[in-house]
Amino acid sequence: MSTRFGLCSVLVSAVWFGAASAHAEPLAPHQPYAQASLGVRVGKVGDDGYDAFSSSDELTQFSLGLSSTVYRHQRFSLAAAGFWDYGQKSSTARGEQTELDVHRLTIGPELRYHLLPPLYFFVHALPAFAHSSASLQDSVAQVTRYARHWSYGVDVAGGAAYEVYGAQTGWPKPRIWIIAEGGYGYLGSTSLEMLPDAGQGPQRPAAVDLGSLSLAGPYFRASAAVGF
């Protein structure tokens, strides 16, 4: 309850301060030509295939983003945005060490609406390309087994960005933004037929079949960005 109250306080304060300054400065300097962000993405993966690699449904990823505004029209702007998310989970599956590495690359359009110069809301639908590398330390075979796959999908999300600092003089005039977004990231399923790398382990090893893995699920991303 207090958290929600705090959130509302921040938004109301932002609107109030923004409204106060809206008439004092133009909008364009707040629509960044380029923006680089660094943050964290937390996803919820409900797929059963994820259980072998994590004791919870959460997947936390380091998130690096780049965007560039390509079109402006009054309060609206259109940017090209892209993210690279990387995360790793490790756990045990009935005593055997397991690990999952996930790289996720998303790129696509982002539509922004500046309610106030230091505050904009956005939505985006970004085609996603993910590479997952699942591994299982097989103590019977005395080898590490892997399932490495590409999968494809889309991230659909909306969020808000608030400018917490903006240089008034000099060039370039860096502006620092706090960005939060939430949405749903869809990715197709990949097989979890775990095999050792060629030449490793016993001869003619059969795959350990852990089913399939889909990393689809809702997610939340919080990041800090610097824009120009």
Place this chain on the structure above:
Amino acid sequence: MRKVGIMTKLAWLMWGTLALGCGGRPSSWDTPYTPGSSQNGLSSAYGMTGSVAVLDTALKRVTMLSAPSSLTLTSQSIALGTGLVAAQLSADRKTLFALSRGVQPQRTPNDERPQLLLIDGGTTPKISRSYTLTEPMDQLALDPQNEWAVVYSGDGVVVNLNELVLVNLAKTGADALSSKTLLSFGGSPRRFTFTAPLSVPGGDPRRFLIVERDSDLVLIDLAAPDREAVTVPLPSADNGGTASSAQVVYDADSASIAVRVTGTTSVYMLQLTAPARSDQDFSVVTNLVDVGGQPAAIDFVHNSQGLRLVALVQNSAVLVEPDTATTQSVQMPAAFSGIRRITNDLNPAAAAATDGDVALLYGPNIPKIAYFNLSGAPGALFRSIEAYDIGVSVKNVIDVPGEHYFDHKILETPNQQFYVLDLSTRESAPMKTNAGLTLEVAPDGERVWAYNPGQTGFASVDFASLHPVSVIAERPVSNVFDIQSNDGQRAAVALHLSGGSGIGATVLDASAPSTAYAHFYSGFELGGVK
């Protein structure tokens, strides 16, 4: 103001993280694989006709490995009951019996009850039947003919040590169960013998369950299990102390039972006869026959004059005529302590027409075996024993099933050798191993597998050629089983359970074993985890 805003954002971030991260995984993933322990009376794995059953006690399940072809394996898990206390294979290896205690103590009506689960171990494993028990019990005894099972003994607040639950395997549901309390003078069941149909005078041939207790025997008529059982006290030891039964044998045609009793030079003979009273189905006539020494083994045989009981007493074999209790002693070339009737193995088709039985004599402390041929004239018994010096002692004689090599026996020795004995030609083929020895005869009777648990090497000996083929697995082998594959071929499954960390196996063509074509499997313990 800004400070407050940052703190609020952090709180929001944490809330979001927690909200998204909620939800765990089944606890099975955090439960390491635990093989069946011999300390608990369980085996880690059971070789069946068309599959291998590997106990996974931590997850209360059995992983069934079957072979689609002779070089491939597939697995499926079958849930066992909670509190597995006993698991046994049927004599024909087609069924695994799993006895579980259920949830104890019961707290709700829906708590799992004690049960006896029957799993079909064919090429397509499945649960074939289950029997729900009213009370948890710990012990299980199986009928070699797969008609009956007995569960008994428990550890409740009060336990009736002499209560048996007889399970008629021809029936299903509660109708199959009959509870029976044996009259007791202080003993409790120790061993069970399910007889073949005994030709009791005055009635149809019927099977009996002989229950050996501390100081008596109980005979249960399996044709009428609800009828009162007959308790037969055992004789005292020669020093006046309490004696117990060491061996029970029977002859079906004459309805005779003989008991080797500890601490006495006598053999206890029981004859089931026509009922003496109208409320009886049969009566028991007992006789105590002194054989001149404490026998090491007994068995019924037929000679040219009829039924005899053979008692091996030191360096002699004493033949007892059951009706008159007269004895005849035959000097033996060694102090044999094991006897195995092999008449049917020599010529099963004409077994009934032979003049007398042939028995194989052996012992764990003497380097000889002997054939005891009882078809000769009674006065020439000294010529009926044909001894062979094989150089090693024999601790066990293993039968060979199937249609082709039923006249072969495997002689298991206490050391690193075993013998393949051809009863028809009386030729023995010694096989030497480079390590300890565990033998596994293929259910189709075509070969025997030898291995030493924990070592990588194992071998098969084909009975047709007696040619041993040694193979070296890539990981230590805990068991080797020979199963039928779905395509009708044979697959050898060498299990890798030694580390206790998982279930692995090397599968190879049992008919032509070669690691050049073998396939390695592991991770079966991860299959079907929910």
